[in-house]
Amino acid sequence: MSAGDAQADAGLVGIVLVSHSAAVASSVAELAKGLAGGGTTAPVAAAGGTPDGGLGTSSELIVAAAAEVDRGAGVALLVDVGSAVLTVKTLLLDEDELPENARLVDAPFVEGAVAATVTASAGAGLDAVVAAATEAYDYRKV
Amino acid sequence: MAEQESGQALDAAFFIRWLTACAAAVEREASRLTDLDAAIGDADHGSNLQRGFRAVAEVLAKDAPATPGAVLTLAGRQLISTVGGASGPLYGTLLRRTGKALGDAAEVDRAALADALGQGVAAVAQLGGAAKGDKTMLDALEPAVDALATSYEGAARAAEEGAVATTPLLARKGRASYLGERSIDHQDPGATSAALLVTTLAEIAGQAPAAGSGQ
Numbered sequence: 001m002s003a004g005d006a007q008a009d010a011g012l013v014g015i016v017l018v019s020h021s022a023a024v025a026s027s028v029a030e031l032a033k034g035l036a037g038g039g040t041t042a043p044v045a046a047a048g049g050t051p052d053g054g055l056g057t058s059s060e061l062i063v064a065a066a067a068e069v070d071r072g073a074g075v076a077l078l079v080d081v082g083s084a085v086l087t088v089k090t091l092l093l094d095e096d097e098l099p100e101n102a103r104l105v106d107a108p109f110v111e112g113a114v115a116a117t118v119t120a121s122a123g124a125g126l127d128a129v130v131a132a133a134t135e136a137y138d139y140r141k142v
Numbered sequence: 143m144a145e146q147e148s149g150q151a152l153d154a155a156f157f158i159r160w161l162t163a164c165a166a167a168v169e170r171e172a173s174r175l176t177d178l179d180a181a182i183g184d185a186d187h188g189s190n191l192q193r194g195f196r197a198v199a200e201v202l203a204k205d206a207p208a209t210p211g212a213v214l215t216l217a218g219r220q221l222i223s224t225v226g227g228a229s230g231p232l233y234g235t236l237l238r239r240t241g242k243a244l245g246d247a248a249e250v251d252r253a254a255l256a257d258a259l260g261q262g263v264a265a266v267a268q269l270g271g272a273a274k275g276d277k278t279m280l281d282a283l284e285p286a287v288d289a290l291a292t293s294y295e296g297a298a299r300a301a302e303e304g305a306v307a308t309t310p311l312l313a314r315k316g317r318a319s320y321l322g323e324r325s326i327d328h329q330d331p332g333a334t335s336a337a338l339l340v341t342t343l344a345e346i347a348g349q350a351p352a353a354g355s356g357q
Binding site: 050054057058059060081083087 | 184186190222223226227228229230231232234235269270316317
């Protein structure tokens with residue numbers, strides 16, 4: 001992300017996408033930003049896989065991603081399964097690891113990421129971003 | 143064996159010895175843990191714990207905290223940041239919460255450790271949303287903590303029995319739960335590693351069950 005983007009997205013809620021797979025996390029980040037439209041999009045960071053490129057969850061990558069997207073308006077963390085959920089929950093219990101206004105979002109990963117990013121890019125606050133992502137569960141496909 | 147006194151003083155050095163011995167035990171048993179995990183999980187439990195406990199042993203060799211609570215808290219943090227699987231936050235929370243419960247006492251006794259571990263185990267149950275009988279590490283840890291109020295030896299036996307007793311259970315948490323009935327007839331890898339850690343505690347306390355009495 002360039003310094004110019006960091007200026008333009010000041011005050012927006014940040015989104016962190018935590019997946020067991022680096023490819024999944026970065027692809028969903030790209031998808032969510034792409035669907036958020038052409039203007040300024042909320043900062044989105046991927047925390048996928050382990051630092052050595054394997055499948056798994058890395059608290060180090062999550063902490064770094066949250067710091068990267070924190071613009072002071074809160075950070076919404078979306079997770080895939082198992083250790084991604086447990087690692088974020090554990091980090092949230094620790095006062096000094098994640099930004100003060102960080103929240104784990106109970107949402108489907110892809111749909112929730114899109115809803116959160118669109119909502120955050122429109123300038124909504126953390127509560128509205130979390131609500132939009134959570135509501136993605138209610139959209140039935142059949 | 144006569145009932146052990148709760149009075150044997152456990153200092154920071156005791157807990158460093160325990161966790162260092164856990165690292166050695168995990169090295170020794172890693173392939174067995176991974177094999178158990180291959181049956182109902184994603185075949186990484188042994189290697190994940192190996193990475194985590196190696197990091198724990200390394201940090202404790204470099205930086206030896208002065209109190210039991212600080213040793214356990216540091217080790218827990220290390221597991222959370224290095225394991226990469228669900229056992230990281232789970233065992234990390236167990237050690238960290240136990241360490242916090244011990245506070246800054248320079249020495250603790252078995253009763254105090256049993257009480258603190260009880261709080262650690264409760265935190266694990268809360269984090270994972272699991273209960274005894276779900277085929278998880280709690281099936282070894284809960285009976286072990288109850289038995290630790292009486293003896294180290296009893297805790298080790300209870301943990302081993304709890305781990306073995308997961309075999310006929312249907313998994314209700316984690317990846318194994320997706321297998322439904324196919325998770326039956328496999329011993330849970332998490333309960334197995336939990337029993338390994340408790341057995342190692344009894345060994346370091348000099349109160350391991352006699353050979354052949356356990357598994």
